[in-house]
Amino acid sequence: MDIQKKVVFEPGYLLEKIDDEITVYHPTLATSLYLNETGALIWELCDGERSISEVIDILVENYPENSPQIADDVRALIRRLLEKNIAVLR
Amino acid sequence: MKSPSHYTVTFAGQHVTIEYESGEVYEFLSLLFSDLHEEAAIESETLLWISAGEAEDEYVLSGVGGNPFGGCLDVRFAAVVFDAVIYNLLNDNSQGIAFHAGAVAHEGKVILLPGESGFGKSSMTACLLAAGCSYLTDELYFIPLDDSAPRLSFTRPLCIKSGSAEAVRELFSEDLLAAALGDQYGYIIPHRLLNPEFKKISAPPSLILIPKYTADSPLSIEKLSPAQISTLLMTCDVNGRNLEDHGFRQVVRMARATPAYRITYGSFHGVAEAMNTLYKELGWI
Numbered sequence: 163m164d165i166q167k168k169v170v171f172e173p174g175y176l177l178e179k180i181d182d183e184i185t186v187y188h189p190t191l192a193t194s195l196y197l198n199e200t201g202a203l204i205w206e207l208c209d210g211e212r213s214i215s216e217v218i219d220i221l222v223e224n225y226p227e228n229s230p231q232i233a234d235d236v237r238a239l240i241r242r243l244l245e246k247n248i249a250v251l252r
Numbered sequence: 253m254k255s256p257s258h259y260t261v262t263f264a265g266q267h268v269t270i271e272y273e274s275g276e277v278y279e280f281l282s283l284l285f286s287d288l289h290e291e292a293a294i295e296s297e298t299l300l301w302i303s304a305g306e307a308e309d310e311y312v313l314s315g316v317g318g319n320p321f322g323g324c325l326d327v328r329f330a331a332v333v334f335d336a337v338i339y340n341l342l343n344d345n346s347q348g349i350a351f352h353a354g355a356v357a358h359e360g361k362v363i364l365l366p367g368e369s370g371f372g373k374s375s376m377t378a379c380l381l382a383a384g385c386s387y388l389t390d391e392l393y394f395i396p397l398d399d400s401a402p403r404l405s406f407t408r409p410l411c412i413k414s415g416s417a418e419a420v421r422e423l424f425s426e427d428l429l430a431a432a433l434g435d436q437y438g439y440i441i442p443h444r445l446l447n448p449e450f451k452k453i454s455a456p457p458s459l460i461l462i463p464k465y466t467a468d469s470p471l472s473i474e475k476l477s478p479a480q481i482s483t484l485l486m487t488c489d490v491n492g493r494n495l496e497d498h499g500f501r502q503v504v505r506m507a508r509a510t511p512a513y514r515i516t517y518g519s520f521h522g523v524a525e526a527m528n529t530l531y532k533e534l535g536w537i
Contacts, residue, residue, distance in 0.1 A: 178482065196479055196484075
């Protein structure tokens with residue numbers, strides 16, 4: 163995964179944030195996705211402007227105690243988004 | 253030649269009429285759909301036909317656009333009839349969202365058991381019936397777009413597939429199962445054998461319980477968040493494509509309002525006790 167790229171979500175998805183978690187549904191793709199608190203944070207940081215590398219840097223800066231696993235968590239979530247075709251890298 | 257008769261099944265404002273000729277087929281349809289049958293004549297186009305096959309005791313189910321299915325009137329034939337009827341009832345329905353879900357009631361409170369095929373919703377429904385709950389459906393639950401309208405259960409007999417039959421035999425008496433339709437494909441158990449005092453309940457669910465059968469798994473019940481249950485429910489919708497947002501907003505509303513748990517089980521042992529503990533936690537008893 164090229165972490166200099168940006169995550170761009172497929173338009174048309176529906177999202178609901180509930181208690182710091184997120185449920186996403188994409189009607190055209192008929193696919194749904196659950197994001198826990200960490201996943202929701204990563205989703206929100208992936209605003210189409212920041213690169214994956216920048217997202218990782220922000221999380222490491224704000225959560226230094228979790229820095230060893232942050233890059234893996236971000237990559238794992240983005241892989242899920244790509245597998246479900248909810249996002250592409252640009 | 254005998255003139256054909258018609259049997260109409262009604263659910264969520266939609267009708268499916270089945271044309272047939274023999275009394276044996278009428279008895280069979282009555283076993284499957286007695287709670288969903290309209291006695292009064294309804295203007296409804298015939299969509300399915302059950303006609304005599306070539307061999308004695310063999311019938312053929314045919315429908316508009318579907319492949320004919322032939323066989324005797326057994327559990328497998330019933331499964332095909334159910335699939336065809338449900339497809340026709342929901343294919344164009346945009347009045348609400350239907351879920352693949354079982355539903356039972358405990359002290360008048362509805363417990364919804366959503367799950368895709370193979371996740372154990374019928375067998376967990378059976379288990380909760382054996383534990384004293386009353387039956388609503390083991391297949392389909394419909395939530396109208398209008399939140400104040402009654403919720404609807406597709407009240408058919410309890411249908412147990414062959415893979416779950418052995419486990420379910422532990423739950424019910426031999427006499428009860430002898431009164432059911434049973435063969436190598438499973439059981440069709442008229443629900444009044446389980447609930448002689450059956451009454452429809454149209455209240456919203458008070459609990460969502462996701463059954464997850466895993467062989468040899470210890471019994472566990474874990475709480476699910478509204479975001480988790482919303483996501484899971486969207487995988488169980490049947491006709492969402494007919495709705496502008498596939499029912500997403502309605503699902504989220506229900507998930508926010510309803511406590512939800514996942515029950516993982518490898519056998520039915522201990523389920524009744526675990527449910528009693530859950531009822532206490534929920535303040536039901």
